[in-house]
């Protein structure tokens with residue numbers, strides 16, 4: 001967990017009195033910087049990295065000078081009814097003077113004005129969730145000066161002015177002021193409408209058709225509209241604009257979308273944002289100017305190639321907002337969508353080379369993939385931002401592996417960098433390629449987030465949330481997404497937009513979450529109000545099914561089948577090797593069939609932690625053994641039962657043998673029959689009749705016998721070892737099947753390693769009883785097969801709290817323990833696992849429990865039982881083997897816990913094996929880190 005910020009603010013309560021804060025402002029520029037990359041908590045990610053790029057001796061990159069107001073000021077601001085600490089204005093003025101000197105321009109000067117941007121930046125990047133105001137300092141008074149600076153380009157200046165008015169009225173005058181306009185009625189929308197009308201009247205196609213004169217008139221019209229709608233004048237004073245902007249950025253920390261993003265991403269609300277004020281550079285000063293966004297490696301698939309997009313004659317926001325389709329910076333960045341646009345490498349080869357070298361240096365300096373923003377003003381390159389680039393799961397894994405090979409990072413860093421959730425993405429399904437070939441493509445867009453998804457379309461974020469709540473799979477379809485949509489994007493299986501590029505908001509956010517996403521799908525016509533999607537003259541309504549291939553950008557009509565690719569993924573395997581070389585915990589799998597066992601081996605499972613014999617009575621091919629089992633259950637005499645058991649024996653042996661064989665050389669924990677027998681009694685009349693006939697008894701007699709098996713609380717009834725106590729022959733048959741199967745395999749030259757596990761044990765005498773049977777059968781089988789030894793173990797499951805308490809006695813007989821944490825949680829809490837639905841959500845909502853204890857081990861209580869069990873168990877038997885076989889065995893936090901309490905292995909479902917391996921490796925690294933401190 002992140003450490004809470006310790007505020008150096010003296011007055012932490014809202015007294016109304018102002019206090020001073022030391023160093024509220026950090027300067028950067030001209031090859032120097034007060035701050036550096038390590039100061040993210042104070043300067044925010046953006047401010048810290050700007051300082052690093054500007055001032056670090058190995059970098060000294062072309063960064064427009066500026067300064068950052070710290071997050072402490074933000075904290076102060078919120079603790080003092082939105083007031084600034086004493087002396088801040090003075091500090092800002094001084095820093096601004098430094099910038100003015102470097103730039104040889106003056107803020108608010110009519111002859112040679114300095115313009116700035118006011119930018120937000122939290123400790124952790126929150127793309128697009130907070131506000132930025134550009135062109136601050138542009139007023140009626142400074143307009144002539146800027147025209148002069150631009151070489152007489154009045155059109156550019158009025159365009160900058162109208163942008164400022166639009167942004168400022170939206171961000172500062174409306175949002176920060178807490179005004180909540182109704183849908184489509186926001187001031188920005190209203191101004192855009194006016195602009196649209198002008199374009200229509202004049203017959204213009206794009207914004208760039210607007211002339212200087214058009215724009216000048218537009219600015220006046222904007223101002224009038226603002227006055228009318230917001231009852232306030234647009235501030236035409238530079239310092240008013242500056243402080244308005246600073247206040248608005250601070251206010252945007254508590255904006256609705258920033259708050260919901262923080263909730264989703266678990267970012268503490270008390271962190272606050274920093275504000276960076278920076279000299280404006282203009283990518284929209286003509287065709288020798290441009291702006292762009294790039295990644296030092298492809299964030300979509302991890303390939304180690306420079307990747308990015310740019311727009312000629314545009315201001316930064318245009319790229320991110322997805323208004324125009326950006327061009328590719330180089331051949332590699334070309335896609336179906338932008339392949340006809342000219343690359344930056346072609347149009348500005350010298351600048352491209354400079355940018356290419358800078359990105360190389362940045363990646364080397366940071367030892368990680370960087371996401372960079374740049375602007376070219378009249379043929380000069382400026383760096384506006386760099387940060388560790390968000391990436392999806394497949395890209396994260398690939399980069400980790402590649403960077404290790406390139407020696408950019410070591411194995412430990414590689415293992416730390418991939419989160420379990422990212423690894424999980426690799427294990428997610430893709431659209432079955434065979435089905436794709438067979439289906440006609442409906443539309444094509446940019447592959448912003450890979451993997452496949454199929455779902456019903458909805459047209460608003462709210463609908464996505466609502467439908468998802470009803471357990472529906474939805475695809476959120478939007479013209480383009482904006483930061484207000486985050487919750488809906490989160491709820492959706494996938495996101496599909498008509499506009500926007502690979503660096504658009506939708507793409508960025510989806511990538512961070514590893515969500516399937518297609519953007520810039522130009523063929524889509526989205527009728528938001530009507531909740532309709534029109535493609536190629538065809539109309540799709542809310543609730544219609546679409547399938548997306550986010551890896552290729554393909555959109556299909558209907559519901560296509562999905563499939564798994566993870567098994568043959570070489571990079572995944574290489575990454576797991578890295579994890580294997582670090583982790584201490586063994587990772588086994590829970591598998592009930594030879595097929596499951598085979599798949600788990602492909603994922604690198606190091607044995608089976610739980611093989612449930614009863615599973616051969618469910619599902620495929622279970623008819624015959626199930627029928628025999630039923631005969632056994634309904635038997636009245638030991639003799640009848642013995643006969644049924646003899647019939648059952650070959651089936652049990654066959655399955656156990658197949659599994660031992662698939663896991664050759666690795667341990668297989670075979671659990672003896674666990675569920676209450678009543679569970680297997682048929683319910684349908686036809687089955688009952690057949691059973692009665694076969695047993696040669698009447699239907700009444702059968703009902704009577706079945707009735708006798710009925711229990712009030714079957715989960716705490718006649719089950720597990722209790723069956724073996726009352727029917728020793730049932731245990732004996734199973735144990736014999738295990739040893740016979742192993743013996744046959746040994747004869748075939750194999751290396752079986754069964755571990756016989758007794759379930760639902762609460763006392764050592766139960767184990768003594770079952771051990772006697774095991775020992776007897778073992779000796780008989782050795783004789784029968786003329787073997788000296790069959791490698792095996794006898795042990796128990798710890799799933800009853802009492803068993804954990806008397807573990808020191810149990811381990812006199814048991815050579816291994818396996819914690820059955822599902823039941824241990826159930827019985828430890830007294831929560832029936834099948835009935836938690838009615839109250840657990842309230843427990844979590846009210847904060848009584850932090851999480852569902854059936855998903856992540858309750859470390860405080862159940863975890864304590866586990867610790868006691870291990871400690872006591874090992875006090876009797878030093879080399880006691882300890883594992884876990886509950887659902888928790890594949891949950892990252894629980895895996896970490898298992899590592900710290902000294903288990904030998906965890907066991908989980910086959911698909912979670914890779915995640916468990918990663919979590920086990922990360923636990924080692926965490927332990928190392930803690931020791932180093």
Ligand code: ADP
Nearest residue numbers: 117119120127128132278279280281316317373
């Ligand atoms: P975000 O955190 O949402 O990315 P930024 O602060 O990076 O917001 O600003 C958004 C865009 O505004 C950036 O893409 C950048 O290109 C542009 N921008 C910000 N500051 C400047 C500046 N000083 N000069 C030119 N463009 C700028």
Ligand code: MG
Nearest residue numbers: 128373384385
């Ligand atoms: Mg940015």
Ligand code: MG
Nearest residue numbers: 759799820823
């Ligand atoms: Mg159990």
